[in-house]
Amino acid sequence: MCEHGFPAPVPGCLGYNDPEYSFSHEEYAELKVTSPMFGVDCEMCLTSTKQLELTSISVIDEKGKLVYHTLVKPQNPIINYLTKYSGITEKMLRNVTKTLKDVHNDLRNILPPDAILVGHSLNSDLRAMKMMHPYVIDSSLIYNLTHCRKRRSSLKLLTKMFLKKDIQMNEAGHDPSEDARASLELVQLKLKNDLAFGDVIQGAKIIQNEQEVNVDSEKQDDMYKGNHSFSTSVEGSPHVYAFSIFQLANNMSLALVATPAGIKHYEEVFAKATQSLPHVEVVAGNKQVSQKAAQLTLEKDFIVLHMKMDTSLKKCGSPESQKAVLEKLDKRLSRIFSCAPVRSLITFVFTGSALDVPLKERSNGILMCCIKSQN
Known part of the structure; x- marks a missing residue:
């Protein structure tokens, strides 16, 4: 709440020790x-x-x-x-x-x-x-069309897109009752769906005339004036709104290491690439992925490696088998860490459940990252 400017009884926030609040x-x-x-x-x-x-x-x-x-x-x-x-x-x-x-x-x-x-x-x-x-x-925070929390979309636009209603049409000014009702209905709609619903940061895909779009805040009014049809899709979608990180890494030497099954996830990225493709290594299994990535850490500025867990922890029959899976994973990740140069940014992403898994059955993902120190 402090980060987004809400009054709160916390040092540094609006209203803290303020007698007017x-x-x-x-x-x-x-x-x-x-x-x-x-x-x-x-x-x-x-x-x-x-x-x-x-x-x-x-x-x-x-x-x-x-x-x-x-x-x-x-x-x-x-x-x-x-x-x-x-x-x-x-x-x-x-x-x-x-x-x-x-x-x-x-x-x-x-x-x-x-x-x-x-x-x-x-x-x-x-x-x-x-x-x-x-x-x-x-x-304005639980819905996002801009990929940036600080760039909020207008209530008028969100109401048009998600509730199919026109508000704030009176030239004499806003009606607070109308705006309060629209905001409440947007929240109620979100609660009926999913955390990602209407939020591209969480993985929503915004569709305009059957084409994915990124809604820039400066163009929202122009989009609203046009005769467009909007919808959102998250549940059951084979992919989510995304862009290729390779295309943002200008003037860097890039590499991708994956298994034959893993490399299939990048076919669409390569097909849409507008710049030179990264160096690609396709290896037999997860062990070889970690070995090859460790070798490349001294040669490349930016490396993406794609491994897949052989068995999920939920399906492991005993604590001993869970421990064995984690020890194997730890060994592979440690291999990469030990070979990386000092001051490398190392990030491991565990994706959790896919969006087509029912909400109550989903497991969270984990993001772990650090900068390797001289020690």
């Missing part, structure tokens, strides 16, 4: 399967402090019902109503007396102590609310 409750309850979600969206105006202050807030329950909406009088004079985006005008706030403190009191009465707050760029809303809450889901 308050908690949504004095005490919280442990989360359960039945803990309710509430969609939240705020509109802000620019005040004399050159800060955005809360002027409107809506809260939606899981059924899409509006449970709270109010206009709010900022603490400081407004210098720009930002009407194009906020929908707030001077006339709307002329007789408003509700303060931020009043909003805090209202929310404490509405939200249970195990409430999960949902929103799009929810960190900005909580910042405007001057409120800290421990349980959040941000639709």
